Amino acid sequence: MNRKITxxxxxxxxxxxxxxxxxxxxxxEINVTGCFTSGSDFIEFLKNNEVDIVLLDVMLPDxxxxxxxxxxxxxxxxxxxxxxxxxxxxxxxxQMLQNGASGYLLKNVSVQELxxxxxxxxxxxxxxxxxxxxILARPxxxxxxxxxxxxxxxxxxxxxxxxxKTTALMAKHLFVSPLTIETHRRNLLQKFEVKNVASxxxxxxxxxxxxxxx
Amino acid sequence: MNRKITxxxxxxxxxxxxxxxxxxxxxxEINVTGCFTSGSDFIEFLKNNEVDIVLLDVMLPDxxxxxxxxxxxxxxxxxxxxxxxxxxxxxxxxQMLQNGASGYLLKNVSVQELxxxxxxxxxxxxxxxxxxxxILARPxxxxxxxxxxxxxxxxxxxxxxxxxKTTALMAKHLFVSPLTIETHRRNLLQKFEVKNVASxxxxxxxxxxxxxxx
DNA sequence: AAAAAAATACCAGAAAACCAGTAGAAGAAA
DNA sequence: TTTCTTCTACTGGTTTTCTGGTATTTTTTT
Numbered sequence: 096m097n098r099k100i101t102x103x104x105x106x107x108x109x110x111x112x113x114x115x116x117x118x119x120x121x122x123x124e125i126n127v128t129g130c131f132t133s134g135s136d137f138i139e140f141l142k143n144n145e146v147d148i149v150l151l152d153v154m155l156p157d158x159x160x161x162x163x164x165x166x167x168x169x170x171x172x173x174x175x176x177x178x179x180x181x182x183x184x185x186x187x188x189x190q191m192l193q194n195g196a197s198g199y200l201l202k203n204v205s206v207q208e209l210x211x212x213x214x215x216x217x218x219x220x221x222x223x224x225x226x227x228x229x230i231l232a233r234p235x236x237x238x239x240x241x242x243x244x245x246x247x248x249x250x251x252x253x254x255x256x257x258x259x260k261t262t263a264l265m266a267k268h269l270f271v272s273p274l275t276i277e278t279h280r281r282n283l284l285q286k287f288e289v290k291n292v293a294s295x296x297x298x299x300x301x302x303x304x305x306x307x308x309x
Numbered sequence: 310m311n312r313k314i315t316x317x318x319x320x321x322x323x324x325x326x327x328x329x330x331x332x333x334x335x336x337x338e339i340n341v342t343g344c345f346t347s348g349s350d351f352i353e354f355l356k357n358n359e360v361d362i363v364l365l366d367v368m369l370p371d372x373x374x375x376x377x378x379x380x381x382x383x384x385x386x387x388x389x390x391x392x393x394x395x396x397x398x399x400x401x402x403x404q405m406l407q408n409g410a411s412g413y414l415l416k417n418v419s420v421q422e423l424x425x426x427x428x429x430x431x432x433x434x435x436x437x438x439x440x441x442x443x444i445l446a447r448p449x450x451x452x453x454x455x456x457x458x459x460x461x462x463x464x465x466x467x468x469x470x471x472x473x474k475t476t477a478l479m480a481k482h483l484f485v486s487p488l489t490i491e492t493h494r495r496n497l498l499q500k501f502e503v504k505n506v507a508s509x510x511x512x513x514x515x516x517x518x519x520x521x522x523x
Numbered sequence: 524a525a526a527a528a529a530a531t532a533c534c535a536g537a538a539a540a541c542c543a544g545t546a547g548a549a550g551a552a553a
Numbered sequence: 554t555t556t557c558t559t560c561t562a563c564t565g566g567t568t569t570t571c572t573g574g575t576a577t578t579t580t581t582t583t
Contacts, residue, residue, distance in 0.1 A: 161520075186514070186517070186519065186520075189517040190517055190520070192446040192447060192517075193447065193517045220439055220442070221439075221442040221443055221445075221446040223442065225434055225435075228434070228435040228437065229435055231435075231445050232406040232435045233406060233407070233435075246558085246559060246560080247559090248559075248560065248561095249559095256507050257507060257508065257511040258508065258511075259503055259504055259505055259507055259508030259511075261505070261538085261539065261540090262539070262540075263539090271560085271561070271562085272561075272562055272563085274561085274562050274563060274564095275560070275561050275562060277540080277541085277562095278560085278561075278562075278563095279560085279561095280540080280541085281541075281542080281543095284541080289473055290473055290541080291473050291475075291506075291540080291541075291569085291570095292505075292506065292507045292510075292540080292541095293470050293471060293472075293473055293506045293507065293509075293510050294471065294472065294473030295507075296507050296510040296511050296514070297471040297472075297473075297510050297514060297519060300510070300511060300514035300515065301514065303407075305511065306404065306407070460528085460529060460530080461529090461530095462529075462530060462531095463529090475568085475569065475570090476569070476570080477569090485530085485531070485532085486531075486532055486533085488531085488532050488533060488534090489530070489531050489532060489533095491532095491570085491571085492530085492531075492532075492533095493530085493531095494570080494571085495571080495572080495573095498571080504571080505539085505540095505570075505571075506570080506571095
């Protein structure tokens with residue numbers, strides 16, 4: 096038989112750590128080698144110990160999980176990082192993945208899901224919990240803060256802005272006066288409570304309101 | 310026992326249809342009620358028949374799968390659409406999902422994966438095949454055009470633009486002249502080959518280059 | 524030490540976006 | 554029918570971005 100899987104937990108919520116530990120000690124193949132409440136503690140540990148997989152909270156007292164994930168992977172490239180978080184914002188999920196995470200689980204994950212995701216990740220697959228798949232598929236559907244209610248025309252204009260069209264071009268495209276487009280843009284800025292199109296597009300993109308442009 | 314699951318196949322490749330049919334007739338819970346080689350044929354069928362789930366090829370002779378998916382869902386909102394495709398472009402996957410698909414499978418899917426995805430989808434979950442999860446997780450890896458190489462300063466300015474800061478504010482924030490910021494913005498626009506910050510932020514957001522703003 | 528890359532800074536003008544306020548017409552909902 | 558929402562359009566002015574140049578200093582790489 097193979098040696099046990101070594102697993103570490105990095106999370107500053109004692110309850111979560113306790114819960115995870117309980118679940119995982121029931122699994123004879125997995126050995127929880129350490130629990131850490133801060134990223135720097137774990138980094139120190141990692142320099143002298145071998146870890147197969149780490150369950151990493153995205154929001155820690157010292158620095159954010161994205162940078163930490165990158166650092167972990169640079170120290171120990173073969174480690175699997177499974178992000179574990181309450182945050183269901185699409186951009187956070189994407190950033191963790193781009194920084195080398197092997198998967199992303201929301202903390203409402205079930206015991207079965209948790210273990211199967213651990214094995215999937217160790218197998219080189221990408222592992223998502225159910226809720227995360229929802230987010231990736233339909234970002235706009237699951238967002239905490241309410242998305243402004245946009246009219247049909249506003250959605251069209253929003254999309255065109257994201258495509259880089261100027262007021263004049265949008266007006267031609269929609270067969271209306273440029274002044275009308277300006278009004279729509281103004282209303283969009285107001286609804287999203289921002290002051291320029293840069294933030295408008297940032298938020299709209301995060302909330303999955305924009306089509307992907309091939 | 311419940312009634313059988315009714316399943317339809319829409320694909321213009323006879324071999325694929327044959328293969329799917331073979332696999333699925335082995336499953337006693339699933340009843341393949343129809344195979345169609347064009348979208349319009351299936352739409353006609355759907356008007357008079359009830360279908361639980363449809364395996365839908367994304368590229369059909371008559372029109373694309375995205376619009377077809379939307380039409381299917383508008384006729385029969387409770388139907389599950391599982392996109393089945395050779396196309397692994399991220400934008401296609403995202404658009405199918407945004408048009409109401411319950412999942413996306415690449416045609417290299419295994420028999421087990423296929424059936425488990427069918428059950429997941431019918432269960433109201435989002436179903437991806439392994440390869441598709443890869444695509445969703447690491448868009449840049451499967452992307453045709455490379456991400457521009459940004460300098461440290463450019464990344465900072467990009468982030469600040471996304472946060473809605475004006476040139477003057479960015480200058481104060483980074484302790485440089487506003488003219489320097491303008492140069493950086495200009496270089497960013499050039500590197501991304503766009504003409505305004507709206508498209509700049511759109512692309513940067515799509516590629517996960519921007520931090521989440523609390 | 525030389526070359527390349529990155530960060531800094533400037534000028535001047537054109538184009539576009541942003542702000543504040545107003546308002547008519549069409550369509551949907553009460 | 555009246556009210557509400559959406560879409561439309563305007564005036565007039567301010568701010569910011571965008572364009573096309575150029576150029577010095579600092580840092581990194583060869």
